Amino acid sequence: xxxxxxxxxxxxxxxxxxxxxxxxxxxxxxxxxxxxxxxxxxxxxxxxxxxxxxxxxxxxxxxxxxxxxxxxxxxxxxxxxxxxxxxxxxxxxxxxxxxxxxxxxxxxxxxxxxxxxxxxxxxxxxxxxxxxxxxxxxxxxxxxxx
Amino acid sequence: xxxxxxxxxxxxxxxxxxxxxxxxxxxxxxxxxxxxxxxxxxxxxxxxxxxxxxxxxxxxxxxxxxxxxxxxxxxxxxxxxxxxxxxxxxxxxxxxxxxxxxxxxxxxxxxxxxxxxxxxxxxxxxxxxxxxxxxxxxxxxxxxxxxxxxxxxxxxxxxxxxxxxxxxxxxxxxxxxxxxxxxxxxxxxxxxxxxxxxxxxxxxxxxxxxxxxxxxxxxxxxxxxxxxxxxxxxxxxxxxxxxxxxxxxxxxxxxxxxxxxxxxxxxxxxxxxxxxxxxxxxxxxxxxxxxxxxxxxxxxxxxxxxxxxxxxxxxxxxxxxxxxxxxxxxxxxxxxxxxxxxxxxxxxxxxxxxxxxxxxxxxxxxxxxxxxxxxxxxxxxxxxxxxxxxxxxxxxxxxxxxxxxxxxxxxxxxxxxxxxxxxxxxxxxxxxxxxxxxxxx
Numbered sequence: 001x002x003x004x005x006x007x008x009x010x011x012x013x014x015x016x017x018x019x020x021x022x023x024x025x026x027x028x029x030x031x032x033x034x035x036x037x038x039x040x041x042x043x044x045x046x047x048x049x050x051x052x053x054x055x056x057x058x059x060x061x062x063x064x065x066x067x068x069x070x071x072x073x074x075x076x077x078x079x080x081x082x083x084x085x086x087x088x089x090x091x092x093x094x095x096x097x098x099x100x101x102x103x104x105x106x107x108x109x110x111x112x113x114x115x116x117x118x119x120x121x122x123x124x125x126x127x128x129x130x131x132x133x134x135x136x137x138x139x140x141x142x143x144x145x146x
Numbered sequence: 147x148x149x150x151x152x153x154x155x156x157x158x159x160x161x162x163x164x165x166x167x168x169x170x171x172x173x174x175x176x177x178x179x180x181x182x183x184x185x186x187x188x189x190x191x192x193x194x195x196x197x198x199x200x201x202x203x204x205x206x207x208x209x210x211x212x213x214x215x216x217x218x219x220x221x222x223x224x225x226x227x228x229x230x231x232x233x234x235x236x237x238x239x240x241x242x243x244x245x246x247x248x249x250x251x252x253x254x255x256x257x258x259x260x261x262x263x264x265x266x267x268x269x270x271x272x273x274x275x276x277x278x279x280x281x282x283x284x285x286x287x288x289x290x291x292x293x294x295x296x297x298x299x300x301x302x303x304x305x306x307x308x309x310x311x312x313x314x315x316x317x318x319x320x321x322x323x324x325x326x327x328x329x330x331x332x333x334x335x336x337x338x339x340x341x342x343x344x345x346x347x348x349x350x351x352x353x354x355x356x357x358x359x360x361x362x363x364x365x366x367x368x369x370x371x372x373x374x375x376x377x378x379x380x381x382x383x384x385x386x387x388x389x390x391x392x393x394x395x396x397x398x399x400x401x402x403x404x405x406x407x408x409x410x411x412x413x414x415x416x417x418x419x420x421x422x423x424x425x426x427x428x429x430x431x432x433x434x435x436x437x438x439x440x441x442x443x444x445x446x447x448x449x450x451x452x453x454x455x456x457x458x459x460x461x462x463x464x465x466x467x468x469x470x471x472x473x474x475x476x477x478x479x480x481x482x483x484x485x486x487x488x489x490x491x492x493x494x495x496x497x498x499x500x501x502x503x504x505x506x507x508x509x510x511x512x513x514x515x516x517x518x519x520x521x522x523x524x525x526x527x528x529x530x531x532x533x534x535x536x537x538x539x540x541x542x543x544x545x546x547x548x549x550x551x552x553x554x555x556x557x558x559x560x561x562x563x564x565x566x567x568x569x570x571x572x573x574x575x576x577x578x579x580x581x582x583x584x585x586x587x
Contacts, residue, residue, distance in 0.1 A: 005539075007537075007539030009532050009537050009544070009567075009569060010569070011567075011568055011569050011572070037540075037541050039541055039544075039545070041548075041566060041567065042544065042567055044539060044540070044541060044544065046539065063569060063570055063571040063572075064569060064570075065532050065533065065534055065537045065569060065570055067534060067537055067538075067539055069539045098540055099540060116539075116540075
């Protein structure tokens with residue numbers, strides 16, 4: 001029920017993000033969504049890609065530090081209050097959000113919220129028992145094998 | 147882990163006998179050799195004779211070991227100013243080998259060996275390897291550079307004379323180094339500590355597990371390193387890391403060596419006489435106190451070096467060593483008086499920064515110090531590579547690592563300097579001596 005995410009350390013210097021994107025593009029790896037947390041000195045890039053393991057080896061070969069972490073993908077309808085409802089469930093279960101980002105599958109239909117919680121297993125249980133749809137890899141990548 | 151460790155510890159290699167001389171025998175031998183060497187240098191080395199004449203001292207004035215203080219110092223610049231052959235004390239027909247320093251800070255320094263000198267060098271290298279528990283049957287991968295640098299051939303002939311098997315691989319080509327280590331069953335490796343760190347990274351990339359390799363000892367030298375670095379290497383690989391000390395000007399590697407106690411370096415005192423002096427006043431320092439190491443060669447024919455100022459900062463360890471050797475020890479050399487730089491009025495040694503970084507758990511010591519000047523103020527930046535271990539995927543996590551490192555440096559230096567986390571491999575890897583400080587001032 002958890003989804004693999006790739007986290008990459010980036011130095012704040014021109015061209016570095018482009019190099020990373022080019023590397024993935026040249027190797028046919030598709031990004032489903034991407035988020036960049038930035039500070040004055042460095043950035044942390046978080047990606048959901050079509051092939052996480054392959055992307056990690058490619059990046060490491062080129063000298064990036066990359067790490068595979070887990071996130072939870074929750075599907076909500078793309079309308080006001082979608083995120084609020086999820087957060088209410090987590091708050092009630094006393095779980096905090098470490099970070100999150102989101103994307104919509106088709107505008108006006110469904111949105112996918114990606115969360116990193118301090119207690120991932122508890123979060124999945126809480127969300128599912130509240131009736132939320134927690135997406136797995138197959139739901140997000142209907143066209144891929146693994 | 148490695149059960150064969152020091153399995154023949156009770157056997158003393160015959161070449162190591164002088165390591166166990168009684169104190170008075172050793173001092174007697176030293177005095178005899180010091181007097182002969184002073185005379186040899188006086189008669190055959192113009193620079194030395196001129197300096198002696200200027201102070202009115204003659205070889206006959208050396209009656210006790212303390213009389214060495216009457217002799218003039220030799221500086222690195224003396225070797226440079228007399229480039230290439232000015233300090234040779236035998237005719238070229240007796241010189242069988244030349245080596246030279248890298249010359250990174252100017253003209254190289256050329257050093258010479260007679261057949262007898264080469265024999266002495268071999269002997270001290272056997273004794274050095276024996277300190278590390280090596281013996282016939284060991285397979286020694288020699289990753290010191292071969293050529294003019296003394297490390298390669300010095301270790302090579304020493305290991306051969308010990309009757310070990312030598313793999314003369316030289317430095318560089320890390321993938322091949324790891325492959326050879328695995329396929330040839332290397333049990334000991336000679337390298338600079340910074341190059342071995344590089345090999346550790348490589349092995350990890352290649353998916354090599356250290357406990358699967360028969361490697362059990364590393365003989366690391368040719369650059370200053372720290373105890374923290376030793377612990378790091380040993381923790382990562384499970385081998386024992388031994389510090390070897392030497393310098394081209396004196397003979398090459400084999401001036402001193404750490405033993406199984408791994409506490410300081412035994413100096414092969416029957417060939418090299420040591421003094422510790424205050425680097426500013428030149429006054430002798432008592433045992434246990436830090437100062438500049440001064441070395442006098444006691445048996446070198448081709449190019450005697452009297453009272454050489456090494457610029458290495460260390461102290462003599464007064465206590466007897468548990469290993470039983472009677473030759474004295476000096477503390478690990480982690481600082482050089484000429485490596486020191488001053489930033490905002492504070493004296494800083496690169497080794498202090500290294501120690502701070504290594505004190506923070508799981509930090510790979512790939513770092514670089516960049517000095518610059520802005521607005522009339524000296525600035526110091528420490529760049530440290532982020533590793534898979536230190537990288538957590540939250541900003542909070544990375545900032546916590548940053549703070550830990552930054553605090554550790556501030557704690558050791560007493561000043562706060564800029565710390566930058568950089569991506570892996572941003573800092574240039576060296577195949578020989580690491581360049582830790584880039585001074586753009």
